[in-house]
Amino acid sequence: MDSATVPVVVGIDNGGTSNNTTVLTMDGRFLVDRLVETPSQVQAGPEAAVAAMADAFDGVLALTGVARELVRAVGLDTPGPASATGVISSKGSTNFSQPAWRGYDVRGALAQRLGLPVVYHNDGNAAALYAHHVYFGADAMRRSSVSAIVGTGLGGGLVENGRVIAGAAGMAGELGHVHIPLSEVLAPGQPVPTCACGFAGDAESLASLTAIERNLLPYWLTRFPGHPLAAEPPARAAKLVRGYGERGDELGREIFAQQARALGALFTVAANFTDPHAYFVGGGVVETAPEFRDWFLATVREHTMLRTEQAALATFALVPERDMAGARGAALAALEAVRAGPTAAPPLVGDATLG
Structure with a gap:
């Protein structure tokens, strides 16, 4: 036709x-x-x-x-x-x-x-819905998933039986503003990060481009004095970090490892609320070279604490056609x-x- x-x-x-x-x-x-x-x-x-x-x-x-x-x-x-x-x-x-x-x-x-x-x-909900239906296909209406979309902020989405959970006011799935335990995420002596929304220690305060600029890069530059990014304006430096990470730069990898640990902590919280079949990661953080995004997703999975029964059923995947x-x-x-x-x-x- x-x-x-x-x-x-x-x-x-x-x-x-x-x-x-x-x-x-x-x-x-x-x-x-x-x-x-x-x-x-x-x-x-x-x-x-x-x-x-x-x-x-x-x-x-x-x-x-x-x-x-x-x-x-x-x-x-x-x-x-x-x-x-x-x-x-x-x-x-x-x-x-x-x-x-x-x-x-x-x-x-x-x-x-x-x-x-x-x-x-x-x-975040729109991307989550697409990821869910592409991944599960004909089984989409019998499956559940949680998605974290890392960009300027941290979006997210909860899908149950193929449909987005919107919530009473339409603000369910705002995963970026969920507070996460920081003991396994922050480096020794690292200040508690703050979010543009006014929260301290939520997921977006670590896993977002804004977080890199205002929280992560200022801290990690003190650990890597003389790094080339120290000479760049903060906003530009934050956008350049991903390229450094892709090339294996130690500072870049430290920053993205910290973001991956934060997403793992977030998914651990989600596992105890929704117990989904799949965990999806999307956004600029994985719009990268295959080696880097595979490493990042593996790090997220490593730091998502699932029970044995959950781990046997759970899938970790990237949002397709990001x-x-x-x-x-x-x-x-x-x-x-x-x-x-x-x-x-x-x-x-x-x-x-x-x-």
Whole structure:
């Protein structure tokens, strides 16, 4: 069947700098096989950002040759925290720092702009949903998983029986702000790290790009005096650490080993709350060379304390198509909503074809 005549849903992954979009047919085929990015304009405020989302929507339809009247719904994800209906937290968030974003109904604004139903998840939930359905396939509706998505902050998602656990206010799965035991994570004499949210010792205060800049790199540079990163501005130095780690640099490996231990501590907490079938890790921390990401995932697993019965059943894996996972997960959520309800069949994830 010609994909240009099949009804579709569109997924929009909104980030601090870019919108990434995809198109998913109602029979479960992605029509985009690569990143389709456009500027998100988030720092310009809500009105400009919603206009940018609408432009991204129009652009991906033009790219895939799909007529607008074939779109049945849109899936949107943004960085959290936000409510289940897409209202940004009253305290804002890392990417939505301007006062105008606080309490802003981003889902409702985009729905009004496009004149289409919009289904909302935060970005961690969207990526978690995609990882879950890709990994488990036909068994997705009978499996559970926990995902940690490491980026500027630390997102996460809980999936039970193939569906995201949103919580009463829509803020379940905010794994970055779970407090973790630090005794096995911090080095001797290392200060308790602080998070941008105001917490001290939560998972995001260690496992995020922001954590590298404000907590980890300042400490580890005192242990490696004369390291080249000491001469760089803090924000740039934090972004360069991953490359050093990939090349086996001792400081870089110390920092990422600490992040992996923090994720292991977080997954240990999750194991005692949800006892999932799978633990997924995604985000920039694993968008790296195979040797490095395999080492990182193995370190996370080593520091996740599971009971014998749990370890026999648990899987540790990377979020697939990591750059595209958010948009694809948002599209899957929209597809499920269109298919209408708790008795709907699980989404099918097929190969992408373009054009």
